[in-house]
Amino acid sequence: MPSNAPIGVFDSGVGGLTVAREILRQTPNETIIYFGDTARVPYGSKSKETIITYSRQIIKFLMSKGVKAIVIACNTASAMALDVVAAEVPIPVIGVVKPGAKAAADTTKSGNIGIIGTEGTINSGIYNQFLSKRNPNVKVYGKACPLFVPLVEEGWINDPITEEIAERYIGELKNTDIDTLVLGCTHYPLIRHVIASVVGDKVTLVNPAYETARCLKKTLETNGLESNTPAREHQFFVSDGAEKFKKFANTILPCEVVETKDVSV
Amino acid sequence: MPSNAPIGVFDSGVGGLTVAREILRQTPNETIIYFGDTARVPYGSKSKETIITYSRQIIKFLMSKGVKAIVIACNTASAMALDVVAAEVPIPVIGVVKPGAKAAADTTKSGNIGIIGTEGTINSGIYNQFLSKRNPNVKVYGKACPLFVPLVEEGWINDPITEEIAERYIGELKNTDIDTLVLGCTHYPLIRHVIASVVGDKVTLVNPAYETARCLKKTLETNGLESNTPAREHQFFVSDGAEKFKKFANTILPCEVVETKDVSV
Numbered sequence: 001m002p003s004n005a006p007i008g009v010f011d012s013g014v015g016g017l018t019v020a021r022e023i024l025r026q027t028p029n030e031t032i033i034y035f036g037d038t039a040r041v042p043y044g045s046k047s048k049e050t051i052i053t054y055s056r057q058i059i060k061f062l063m064s065k066g067v068k069a070i071v072i073a074c075n076t077a078s079a080m081a082l083d084v085v086a087a088e089v090p091i092p093v094i095g096v097v098k099p100g101a102k103a104a105a106d107t108t109k110s111g112n113i114g115i116i117g118t119e120g121t122i123n124s125g126i127y128n129q130f131l132s133k134r135n136p137n138v139k140v141y142g143k144a145c146p147l148f149v150p151l152v153e154e155g156w157i158n159d160p161i162t163e164e165i166a167e168r169y170i171g172e173l174k175n176t177d178i179d180t181l182v183l184g185c186t187h188y189p190l191i192r193h194v195i196a197s198v199v200g201d202k203v204t205l206v207n208p209a210y211e212t213a214r215c216l217k218k219t220l221e222t223n224g225l226e227s228n229t230p231a232r233e234h235q236f237f238v239s240d241g242a243e244k245f246k247k248f249a250n251t252i253l254p255c256e257v258v259e260t261k262d263v264s265v
Numbered sequence: 266m267p268s269n270a271p272i273g274v275f276d277s278g279v280g281g282l283t284v285a286r287e288i289l290r291q292t293p294n295e296t297i298i299y300f301g302d303t304a305r306v307p308y309g310s311k312s313k314e315t316i317i318t319y320s321r322q323i324i325k326f327l328m329s330k331g332v333k334a335i336v337i338a339c340n341t342a343s344a345m346a347l348d349v350v351a352a353e354v355p356i357p358v359i360g361v362v363k364p365g366a367k368a369a370a371d372t373t374k375s376g377n378i379g380i381i382g383t384e385g386t387i388n389s390g391i392y393n394q395f396l397s398k399r400n401p402n403v404k405v406y407g408k409a410c411p412l413f414v415p416l417v418e419e420g421w422i423n424d425p426i427t428e429e430i431a432e433r434y435i436g437e438l439k440n441t442d443i444d445t446l447v448l449g450c451t452h453y454p455l456i457r458h459v460i461a462s463v464v465g466d467k468v469t470l471v472n473p474a475y476e477t478a479r480c481l482k483k484t485l486e487t488n489g490l491e492s493n494t495p496a497r498e499h500q501f502f503v504s505d506g507a508e509k510f511k512k513f514a515n516t517i518l519p520c521e522v523v524e525t526k527d528v529s530v
Contacts, residue, residue, distance in 0.1 A: 039305075039315055045505065045506055046505050046506070047304075047505055047527075146415055147415050147419060150414075151412065153411070154411055161426065161430060161433070164426060164429070240310065240311050241310055244310070
């Protein structure tokens with residue numbers, strides 16, 4: 001596998017772009033091939049079997065592009081499909097849940113950790129499992145925040161309504177003595193400032209997108225896979241609505257997304 | 266075709282249950298076979314080709330259950346697929362857009378009509394097309410309200426946050442002199458009271474779910490297809506998450522939903 005082969009990144013839609021952004025920041029020599037499954041978004045409400053099937057299809061597509069590693073930039077797919085699909089391919093596959101959980105378990109001092117995410121992620125209890133494995137003494141408080149994704153996609157990033165909804169969702173976590181809060185959905189870093197102001201400065205926010213990019217960097221180094229040439233043009237594929245995706249991507253990424261292709265997997 | 270054959274009703278998810286509810290109210294002898302495409306919801310962001318493919322698959326499934334007529338209880342599919350798929354089957358197929366548009370064109374006195382719906386429905390301009398056909402002099406004001414669906418699904422039906430968001434979305438329509446507002450998304454009748462209080466009592470709300478059930482009744486009569494025996498047990502199928510669907514259905518329908526089956530189409 002040539003070390004300047006691209007990194008495959010996939011998500012159910014646009015959310016994984018926050019993970020792609022962190023990868024571009026932390027490993028600027030790497031080239032990304034992004035797949036957003038916009039025809040089948042959201043994954044959070046779908047069954048485990050369905051998520052595994054979709055993930056397999058996307059990984060097959062990314063492998064056909066010659067990727068040297070794959071990042072599942074979607075909490076639901078990381079929670080439900082990672083173990084199964086990682087065992088089926090000969091390249092490293094990493095998800096967002098494990099790096100996020102590891103960082104949270106290492107950050108907390110009180111042992112009380114909050115997790116916010118979609119209904120699918122929170123109900124799956126996947127963060128709890130990884131956190132307990134890392135530190136059996138932690139207590140985890142999960143809270144689903146289903147309106148955050150549509151609020152971000154509506155662009156109401158700096159908005160009193162978003163603040164009010166964040167207060168409603170996260171307010172109840174303030175009655176616990178959490179000192180660490182995991183942003184367990186890839187859209188949430190985009191309203192990080194709102195969430196931070198609700199929880200206050202005694203609570204450390206953990207951004208799994210950031211932790212995942214760190215984990216990828218380490219994985220590439222361990223496997224001697226770091227690119228030693230400048231990144232080529234990043235490529236973006238979606239299963240529906242290429243133009244809409246491109247518009248959103250250009251508000252998030254530090255590079256210009258010049259083309260997005262519709263493909264079926 | 267036996268006149269006590271069932272009516273097929275489909276939607277991208279749970280929203281079409283407001284149409285099913287109106288059918289049960291207006292034609293209580295009819296038996297419903299409902300299909301909610303919960304694995305692939307939402308349709309609003311998907312392309313026309315994708316929506317036609319999905320609609321064909323679902324209609325094939327409903328036809329295999331021996332339905333005598335089909336109601337497309339989804340604005341997006343009514344807008345994008347109705348004409349194509351209706352020509353392919355030998356039974357009546359009706360959608361929600363045409364009956365809603367007809368009622369609105371017949372209701373307005375000022376000639377100014379507002380439409381609210383998902384981004385997909387509003388951007389498609391489909392209500393405008395039907396309205397202009399019915400009455401070339403009407404002026405149409407469309408407004409996408411993407412947060413209404415997740416608010417309804419969150420259960421924030423009587424909620425100051427929903428009122429505030431409704432005020433934001435619909436407030437700008439108040440500066441026009443609309444006298445009629447179409448609830449162009451099947452979820453919206455569930456927050457009808459909030460929408461009504463924002464627009465005030467000078468604006469008549471048109472509920473396409475109600476108009477569609479009326480249209481179905483008339484279509485059955487015209488074709489001699491009315492059931493003259495009591496309804497049998499209604500059946501509910503979804504492409505994912507049967508239990509969650511059942512729970513929501515039981516908050517909406519006047520009958521108890523005792524079973525929901527997961528099927529793939």
